Amino acid sequence: MKKQTEFSDLKRGRGKEIWRLFRRNKPAMIGLVLFLIIVLIAIFADVIIDEEQCYAFSGAPLESPSAAHLFGTDNLGRDLFARLVHGSRYSLSIGIFATILSLAVGAFIGAACGYFGGWLDNIVMRFFDVIASIPGMLLIMVLVMALGQGMQNLIYALMISGVPGYARFVRSTVLNLTDMEYVQCAKSYGTGSFRIILRHVLPNAIGPIIIMLAGSVSGTILAAASYSFMGFGIQQPTPEWGAIISNSRQFMRLAPAYAIIPGMFIVLTAMSINLIGDGLRDALDPRLKD
Amino acid sequence: MTKYVIKRLLLIIPIVLGVAIIVFSIINLIPGDPGRRMLGPMATQEQVELLNDQLGYHLPFFQRLGNYLKDLVQLRFGNSYKDGTPVIHTIMSNFPYTLKLAILQTVLYSVIGISLGVLSAVKQYSALDNIVRVISISFSAFPSFWVYMVALLVFSLYLGWLPSSGAESWKSYVLPVGCAGILSASSLQRLTRTTMLESIRQDFVRTARAKGCAEGTVIWKHAFLNAMLPVLNQIGISFGMLLGGTVIAESVFGMPGLGTVIITAVNSKDVPMVMAATVFLAAIFCFLVVMLDVITALVDPRAKAKLTR
Amino acid sequence: MEAQSRQTKDRVPAVEVRDLSVEYHSGGSVVHAVNHISFTLEKGRTLGLVGETGAGKTSTALALMRLLPDRVSVIPNGEIRLKGDNVLELPESHMRMMRGSIISMIFQDPMTALNPIMTVGNQIAEAIRNHASDKMTKEQVNRRVEEVLELVGIPAERKNNYPLQFSGGMKQRVVIAIALACRPDILIADEPTTALDVTIQAQVLALISRLKEQLGTSMIMISHDLGVVVRTCDDVAIMYAGEIIEYGSVEQIYGPGDHHPYTVGLFGAIPDLKSKARRLSPIDGLMPDPSNLPTGCKFSPRCPHCTEACRQQEPPETERDGHIIRCHLFGGEKV
Numbered sequence: 001m002k003k004q005t006e007f008s009d010l011k012r013g014r015g016k017e018i019w020r021l022f023r024r025n026k027p028a029m030i031g032l033v034l035f036l037i038i039v040l041i042a043i044f045a046d047v048i049i050d051e052e053q054c055y056a057f058s059g060a061p062l063e064s065p066s067a068a069h070l071f072g073t074d075n076l077g078r079d080l081f082a083r084l085v086h087g088s089r090y091s092l093s094i095g096i097f098a099t100i101l102s103l104a105v106g107a108f109i110g111a112a113c114g115y116f117g118g119w120l121d122n123i124v125m126r127f128f129d130v131i132a133s134i135p136g137m138l139l140i141m142v143l144v145m146a147l148g149q150g151m152q153n154l155i156y157a158l159m160i161s162g163v164p165g166y167a168r169f170v171r172s173t174v175l176n177l178t179d180m181e182y183v184q185c186a187k188s189y190g191t192g193s194f195r196i197i198l199r200h201v202l203p204n205a206i207g208p209i210i211i212m213l214a215g216s217v218s219g220t221i222l223a224a225a226s227y228s229f230m231g232f233g234i235q236q237p238t239p240e241w242g243a244i245i246s247n248s249r250q251f252m253r254l255a256p257a258y259a260i261i262p263g264m265f266i267v268l269t270a271m272s273i274n275l276i277g278d279g280l281r282d283a284l285d286p287r288l289k290d
Numbered sequence: 291m292t293k294y295v296i297k298r299l300l301l302i303i304p305i306v307l308g309v310a311i312i313v314f315s316i317i318n319l320i321p322g323d324p325g326r327r328m329l330g331p332m333a334t335q336e337q338v339e340l341l342n343d344q345l346g347y348h349l350p351f352f353q354r355l356g357n358y359l360k361d362l363v364q365l366r367f368g369n370s371y372k373d374g375t376p377v378i379h380t381i382m383s384n385f386p387y388t389l390k391l392a393i394l395q396t397v398l399y400s401v402i403g404i405s406l407g408v409l410s411a412v413k414q415y416s417a418l419d420n421i422v423r424v425i426s427i428s429f430s431a432f433p434s435f436w437v438y439m440v441a442l443l444v445f446s447l448y449l450g451w452l453p454s455s456g457a458e459s460w461k462s463y464v465l466p467v468g469c470a471g472i473l474s475a476s477s478l479q480r481l482t483r484t485t486m487l488e489s490i491r492q493d494f495v496r497t498a499r500a501k502g503c504a505e506g507t508v509i510w511k512h513a514f515l516n517a518m519l520p521v522l523n524q525i526g527i528s529f530g531m532l533l534g535g536t537v538i539a540e541s542v543f544g545m546p547g548l549g550t551v552i553i554t555a556v557n558s559k560d561v562p563m564v565m566a567a568t569v570f571l572a573a574i575f576c577f578l579v580v581m582l583d584v585i586t587a588l589v590d591p592r593a594k595a596k597l598t599r
Numbered sequence: 600m601e602a603q604s605r606q607t608k609d610r611v612p613a614v615e616v617r618d619l620s621v622e623y624h625s626g627g628s629v630v631h632a633v634n635h636i637s638f639t640l641e642k643g644r645t646l647g648l649v650g651e652t653g654a655g656k657t658s659t660a661l662a663l664m665r666l667l668p669d670r671v672s673v674i675p676n677g678e679i680r681l682k683g684d685n686v687l688e689l690p691e692s693h694m695r696m697m698r699g700s701i702i703s704m705i706f707q708d709p710m711t712a713l714n715p716i717m718t719v720g721n722q723i724a725e726a727i728r729n730h731a732s733d734k735m736t737k738e739q740v741n742r743r744v745e746e747v748l749e750l751v752g753i754p755a756e757r758k759n760n761y762p763l764q765f766s767g768g769m770k771q772r773v774v775i776a777i778a779l780a781c782r783p784d785i786l787i788a789d790e791p792t793t794a795l796d797v798t799i800q801a802q803v804l805a806l807i808s809r810l811k812e813q814l815g816t817s818m819i820m821i822s823h824d825l826g827v828v829v830r831t832c833d834d835v836a837i838m839y840a841g842e843i844i845e846y847g848s849v850e851q852i853y854g855p856g857d858h859h860p861y862t863v864g865l866f867g868a869i870p871d872l873k874s875k876a877r878r879l880s881p882i883d884g885l886m887p888d889p890s891n892l893p894t895g896c897k898f899s900p901r902c903p904h905c906t907e908a909c910r911q912q913e914p915p916e917t918e919r920d921g922h923i924i925r926c927h928l929f930g931g932e933k934v
Contacts, residue, residue: 027424027427126308130312131312133305133309133575134313135531135533135535135568136531138534138564138567139313141552141556142313142317142568145317145320145559146316146318146319222434225433226433229433230537231557249542253443262436263440266433267433267436270430270433271428271431275427278427493706493708493711493712494711494712494714494715496706497712497714497774498725499666500666500703500706501703501726501777501778501781503729505695512714512717515716591715591761591764592761595763
């Protein structure tokens with residue numbers, strides 16, 4: 001009993017230490033604040049501006065930014081501000097869900113392969129070798145065509161293309177860790193394999209995974225926007241950022257704001273996550289400090 | 291070593307066949323039949339059925355897959371559903387553009403990324419390191435398609451310095467290569483910095499200092515060469531992926547290339563074209579991976595021992 | 600005239616350290632790794648630096664080589680003279696020429712001390728070329744590499760092999776070859792046998808001692824192993840929490856008579872084969888946190904003879920025939 005309280009104390013102490021290191025990192029804190037603002041915009045999008053405004057033809061086409069239309073209007077006279085505010089929901093949820101799904105599936109497969117090894121490991125890894133040889137964009141485009149366009153299917157396609165990476169990463173982490181003496185030690189006094197993975201292997205793999213996660217969320221947001229831009233993701237009239245930019249292409253010369261402003265939203269979102277990820281890397285991995 | 295390389299090269303064949311099986315299966319899920327797609331909505335159902343029969347579309351899935359693989363091992367890639375020409379011709383005539391773009395981008399971002407990475411590792415926590423780091427983090431948040439568009443807007447449409455489409459002169463390559471080179475440099479800079487920092491802390495670097503090597507020798511000959519292997523690997527893998535990923539640049543800058551071919555093929559559900567492009571790129575990718583392993587083995591005796599064991 | 604100047608040069612000690620301290624600054628806290636140590640190493644002799652992990656032995660060695668990590672380490676006070684030259688005041692270019700030719704170091708872990716992607720021959724040749732005059736031809740360097748390899752007992756034809764093709768003991772021989780390639784005057788051996796198998800340890804120690812005699816090198820042997828020290832050293836300095844708490848000849852340190860309580864504790868922790876009945880008496884407690892050292896005697900929290908004075912004041916130095924003890928138990932008179 002006493003052992004356990006000590007253990008959790010230690011964990012709390014580590015959390016505090018990470019937070020202390022993170023807080024000292026100014027760019028990371030800026031990123032965190034920025035990210036929270038974007039999340040709040042996504043959550044309270046309906047409070048900020050009515051969703052109907054995304055689809056209503058409320059102004060003249062390609063209006064410049066003004067008091068009535070903060071960021072101007074698109075080619076159909078729809079309010080760009082409303083579309084971008086509501087679009088944050090799509091980008092954030094795609095980035096987060098696709099990453100979490102890939103991580104969950106990839107981590108499960110990778111942990112199983114790394115821990116059990118043998119034929120299971122062999123077959124799954126060869127399969128992933130094959131998947132990894134397919135150019136990523138092509139795989140996703142073909143998957144989207146097969147599954148049909150739309151947000152949900154884009155998430156699935158992104159997930160499928162992300163799984164091999166996570167699985168390999170978790171597998172190699174597990175392989176490294178199962179060689180560690182404390183895991184050998186837990187084995188030697190008869191702890192079950194599932195328990196070992198849960199209690200000893202995963203907690204120690206969590207640091208690198210969190211770091212990888214942050215990079216992956218922003219990468220996925222950028223990727224999702226790119227696919228929508230290329231017409232393989234979310235389609236008009238849904239106010240997804242990449243799709244909005246795609247639509248703005250033809251009018252770039254007439255209405256540069258229409259092309260530039262949505263990009264800023266993507267940049268700020270991805271940058272805030274990158275800054276957080278970088279701060280976490282420093283806080284979780286003091287090895288590279290010195 | 292030669293035996294090992296041959297073995298690895300032969301292993302590409304099953305991987306490429308695996309790729310073909312997976313992509314063929316996914317494409318099979320795409321709704322609609324090729325006959326209707328090729329002949330359009332005006333054709334009669336009979337004509338469509340006839341063409342579908344000719345293409346073997348009515349055969350069971352596994353038989354069609356088997357036929358495709360049989361053709362594939364004989365290097366018969368088939369004709370385009372769209373215009374009936376051999377797909378391999380289209381791919382081969384467009385590939386040089388993509389290759390050129392990918393090579394130029396890779397060279398540029400490698401030079402920028404590696405030099406800045408080494409610099410910020412050697413001067414860790416200096417003002418320079420911090421500036422490079424913030425710029426690098428920021429740049430990796432920029433969606434490439436948007437940067438391309440803004441660059442096109444500024445340099446082609448407003449300033450008129452560079453052409454807005456085509457690939458005829460070197461000017462056409464300035465924007466796609468420049469933008470991608472700078473954007474992709476950021477991730478390589480971070481990787482180089484990390485591996486370089488790890489390398490600088492190694493005991494053998496201290497040994498080199500202890501025997502009186504000059505600081506330049508210590509950094510470049512000992513630390514850098516050891517840090518470069520993972521970086522080189524990363525560049526090689528990215529290059530392989532880039533060959534299938536120049537789609538966005540080609541689309542925004544109106545350049546010909548494999549990316550444009552692929553995206554047209556996927557959009558028009560031109561199955562033989564999509565299949566051939568995938569198989570072609572996967573084969574090149576696998577070949578690159580083997581080459582990387584060979585280069586690594588030539589430089590690093592540890593890798594050689596592991597490979598040839 | 601010349602002979603006389605050479606004679607005075609000969610009389611200059613190989614190493615002279617006065618009041619040296621080393622600090623590491625990181626994240627707002629200061630680690631006091633070495634605190635005001637002084638010692639002298641006469642030409643041709645061997646000094647043992649003995650102590651637990653974290654006692655400041657390696658920091659001392661790196662300070663002598665001026666290889667402390669420059670971003671975090673500080674030498675707030677002290678003087679290091681190698682053959683009379685004040686190391687801390689030399690320009691880096693001059694210091695670089697001294698590394699390898701005047702002072703050399705054998706590192707603890709041969710597994711990581713060699714560059715994995717360079718042949719051992721090239722690694723030795725690099726050391727030679729760093730200090731050779733420009734006139735030295737490729738063949739001459741090559742011949743010297745082969746000579747040095749033979750010297751440490753490795754067949755010359757293995758010079759084209761990579762480190763991974765050598766066993767641990769052989770790798771340490773290569774490290775020794777690199778260190779001795781330019782016949783340095785001073786050799787620092789930092790736990791040269793700790794990472795090796797017991798059977799190999801004796802071989803490597805014998806090799807180091809033989810080469811030291813052969814080349815007339817002065818040596819600092821860093822070890823936590825009192826057995827290694829008695830076999831190789833003339834003088835011994837016992838370090839604790841960054842201080843030298845006892846210094847003397849091997850006879851004085853290993854012989855009966857007055858000793859620092861920590862030294863007594865160190866010897867008590869060695870199993871004695873001859874008197875089976877006696878139990879090991881390990882020292883209670885741990886070394887103090889070097890970023891938060893106790894006032895007074897650093898050993899006082901663990902010392903069985905600790906008094907109020909020990910907790911308050913720095914212990915005085917007691918010297919008898921060159922045998923120095925820093926402890927309140929022995930008054931502080933110098934004889």
